[in-house]
Amino acid sequence: xxxxxxxxxxxxxxxxxxxxxxxxxxxxxxxxxxxxxxxxxxxxxxxxxxxxxxxxxxxxxxxxxxxxxxxxxxxxxxxxxxxxxxxxxxxxxxxxxxxxxxxxxxxxxxxxxxxxxxxxxxxxxxxxxxxxxxxxxxxxxxxxxxxxxxxxxxxxxxxxxxxxxxxxxx
Amino acid sequence: xxxxxxxxxxxxxxxxxxxxxxxxxxxxxxxxxxxxxxxxxxxxxxxxxxxxxxxxxxxxxxxxxxxxxxxxxxxxxxxxxxxxxxxxxxxxxxxxxxxxxxxxxxxxxxxxxxxxxxxxxxxxxxxxxxxxxxxxxxxxxxxxxxxxxxxxxxxxxxxxxxxxxxxxxxxxxxxxxxxxxxxxxxxxxxxxxxxxxxxxxxxxxxxxxxxxxxxxxxxxxxxxxxxxxxxxxxxxxxxxxxxxxxxxxxxxxxxxxxxxxxxxxxxxxxxxxxxxxxxxxxxxxxxxxxxxxxxxx
Numbered sequence: 001x002x003x004x005x006x007x008x009x010x011x012x013x014x015x016x017x018x019x020x021x022x023x024x025x026x027x028x029x030x031x032x033x034x035x036x037x038x039x040x041x042x043x044x045x046x047x048x049x050x051x052x053x054x055x056x057x058x059x060x061x062x063x064x065x066x067x068x069x070x071x072x073x074x075x076x077x078x079x080x081x082x083x084x085x086x087x088x089x090x091x092x093x094x095x096x097x098x099x100x101x102x103x104x105x106x107x108x109x110x111x112x113x114x115x116x117x118x119x120x121x122x123x124x125x126x127x128x129x130x131x132x133x134x135x136x137x138x139x140x141x142x143x144x145x146x147x148x149x150x151x152x153x154x155x156x157x158x159x160x161x162x163x164x165x166x167x168x169x170x
Numbered sequence: 171x172x173x174x175x176x177x178x179x180x181x182x183x184x185x186x187x188x189x190x191x192x193x194x195x196x197x198x199x200x201x202x203x204x205x206x207x208x209x210x211x212x213x214x215x216x217x218x219x220x221x222x223x224x225x226x227x228x229x230x231x232x233x234x235x236x237x238x239x240x241x242x243x244x245x246x247x248x249x250x251x252x253x254x255x256x257x258x259x260x261x262x263x264x265x266x267x268x269x270x271x272x273x274x275x276x277x278x279x280x281x282x283x284x285x286x287x288x289x290x291x292x293x294x295x296x297x298x299x300x301x302x303x304x305x306x307x308x309x310x311x312x313x314x315x316x317x318x319x320x321x322x323x324x325x326x327x328x329x330x331x332x333x334x335x336x337x338x339x340x341x342x343x344x345x346x347x348x349x350x351x352x353x354x355x356x357x358x359x360x361x362x363x364x365x366x367x368x369x370x371x372x373x374x375x376x377x378x379x380x381x382x383x384x385x386x387x388x389x390x391x392x393x394x395x396x397x398x399x400x401x402x403x404x405x406x407x408x409x410x411x412x413x414x415x416x417x418x419x420x421x422x423x424x425x426x427x428x429x430x431x432x433x434x435x436x437x438x439x440x441x442x443x444x445x446x447x448x449x450x451x452x453x454x455x456x457x458x459x460x461x462x463x464x465x466x467x
Contacts, residue, residue, distance in 0.1 A: 002181070019181035019223070022214075041174045042211040043278060044363075055251070055280040061210040062281065065181050066203075066227060110277060134362040135275025 004068040008033065009077035017064045024048045026064035027074060035075035035105045039137070046136035049106035050074050056110040056132075075105035078112055088112050088153040095161035097149030099140035107136045111150055118154050126156050176213035183225045187311055187340065190226050195313055195336045197222040202338055204247055207274065207282035208290040224338075232340060237262055241307075241343040250279040250287070262346050265304075265353040265371065269296040272355070275363045288324075289339040291331050291395075294365040296357065298325050299396035303371040303388035306344045312337035325395040348384070351375040352458035354451035357391075358443050360434070366391050367435045368443040372451035374411065380461040382406045382415070385452070392429040392444050399423045402448060411456045413449075420449040 001016045008031060015030055022041075027033045027050070039047035041060045048059040051073040078086045085093065088111045098104045110132050118124045129150045138146060151157035180197075184190035194200050199221035203209050212218040226232070232245035235256045242263050244253055253259055254270040266284075273279055273287065273296055287297040288308060301308070301321040308319045313336055324332050333339065347353065357369030373386040385406040387399040402419040409415050429440035456462035 018178070020176040020178055020213075022175065022210075025175075041214050043207060043274070046275070046277060049277055052280075056277045057281050058207075058277055060214070061207055061278075063181065063206070063210070063223075065183070066206070066225060131362075132276055135277045 002065055004065055006031075006064070006067055006072065007070065008072045009074060015064075019063070019065060021064045023050070023059040023062040023064045023067050023072070026067075027059060027072075033074050033076050037102055037105055039102070044137065045103070046106045046110070047103050049109045049136070051109055051113055054113060054116065056113045056135075073109070073112075075108055078108060086112060086115075088115050088149075091149040091153035092146070095145050095149035095152060097142065097146040099138075099142045103136055103138045103140075107133065107138075107146060110136065111153055114150075114154055123156070124154050126151070129154060129156060174214040174216070176210075177216050177219045179213075179220050180222045181225065182222060183228055185228065187226075187229060187232070187338070190224050190229070190338055191312060191336070193222065193224045194338065198335065200224055202226055202289070204286045205249060205281040205283045206286075207278050208286065208292065226338065235259060237346070240346050242266070242346060243341050243343045244284045245341050246283065246285040246339055248284060250282045250284055251276065253284050254279065263304075263344055265347075265355055265373070266297075266300055266344065268353075268355040269300045269371070272296050272357055272359075272366070272369075278363075285339045285342055288342055289331065289333060291325050291329055292365065293325075293328050293394050293396065294367075294369075294391045296355075296366070296369060296390070299369060299371050299388045299390035300355070301342060301344070302396045302398060303373060303386050304344045304347070306342050308333075308339055309341040309343065310337040311340050316340075322398075328394045347373055348375055350460050351384070352455035352462060354454035354458070356447050356451050356454070358447065368392055368429075368440050368447060370444065370447035370451045372448070372455040374406075374452060374455040374459060374462075376411050376456065376459050376461045378461055380411050380456075380459075382409055382411050385419075387419075387423065387448060387452075389423070389427070389444050389447070392427050392440055397427075399426065399448070401426050406452070411452075411459075411462065413453065416449045416452040416456075419452060420445040423448045 006013045037047035039045035043058045043061040050059045201220035203223045233247040234245040250270045254267040306321040352374045354372045357366035359366045368391040371388045375384040385403045390396040402423040424445040429437045431437045
């Protein structure tokens with residue numbers, strides 16, 4: 001079993017992992033980072049999306065050994081503090097962009113990457129938001145609210161969410 | 171579906187191309203992995219059970235896009251996302267960027283490589299068809315040294331290529347189309363990001379009067395390899411680029427296709443979609459030529 005160093009959420013971890021271990025399982029079972037969800041395990045559903053060197057990738061289509069030397073970020077790293085949310089998380093909450101929440105961490109990671117790019121470039125194209133979300137399956141069929149949250153978080157839409165539940169934090 | 175994990179294998183990360191070739195030669199059941207976006211799903215489903223995985227992902231010298239002597243060359247570890255966004259590709263070979271945009275999702279394209287897609291050769295994949303349409307050259311390296319394959323003879327069957335088991339694709343060279351060549355790429359898939367049922371690449375060059383000087387058509391999803399359509403290409407050459415000519419090319423194309431039926435689509439449906447795509451991509455390609463862009467709509 002190779003010993004590898006994984007850089008996850010700003011920390012280094014020395015781990016013995018089997019060659020065939022997927023990055024999803026290393027994150028969840030070895031590091032206890034269960035925010036990265038395992039859905040289809042063949043790269044279709046997007047639930048396991050993490051950032052590798054700031055880009056969204058499928059953790060189920062990456063071997064843990066391939067992540068050595070790369071910078072991994074999971075949903076656990078996104079909120080700035082215990083009692084604050086990242087703008088993407090806040091928009092998902094405000095717009096009620098989730099139902100059961102299973103697909104949510106992957107969506108948040110993809111949108112965080114877009115958000116970081118938008119901060120550098122000023123804005124992102126609406127088509128890019130749709131294209132990014134097309135890589136995520138939500139089986140609660142909640143796309144209207146997810147899309148609204150994404151547009152708000154990325155500055156493509158500044159109107160209040162029309163689908164927000166009553167009493168939602170604004 | 172139950173949770174899926176790869177069967178056991180030995181993972182080796184190559185530090186040099188020579189080491190990668192040695193590692194590949196050491197195990198007859200070895201497979202090369204770069205982005206792994208086609209291979210890892212097959213490992214997870216246990217459709218592939220290699221003894222050794224030789225990872226060439228760390229060969230950063232192969233992570234490049236370059237234009238040399240009228241050819242756009244893409245190295246083996248250049249990701250699809252980087253290639254599609256590359257200024258040289260945008261400027262010289264926009265059809266390649268358009269084809270990449272239809273591969274999976276952005277999250278897949280951030281890891282998947284152009285050369286990996288070509289070496290993997292799923293017959294419903296976009297890039298083998300682009301390689302065929304452009305007469306690309308696939309460069310490889312093996313124990314006998316460098317070797318190259320013409321796209322026309324590289325794709326031999328579903329998930330099968332002319333590449334020897336001990337060779338590694340190092341780059342793909344796409345000859346740049348002649349100036350003023352129009353291009354189009356289109357595919358029909360059930361959902362965004364799915365493999366295409368049928369797709370088509372069209373390149374069209376006309377003179378100032380709009381007479382076709384060269385037409386190139388490659389379809390995918392209609393056979394075990396991407397296919398050129400010489401009958402339709404010949405029919406167009408020397409004729410005015412008109413909707414009637416494109417429709418006739420589509421009819422001729424359909425007559426020469428023998429697609430299979432599966433749970434995704436019947437042969438008749440695939441043939442009809444193929445004909446439609448031939449006509450529409452030719453029209454779109456013509457609209458990108460100097461003659462077509464000034465013609466009345």
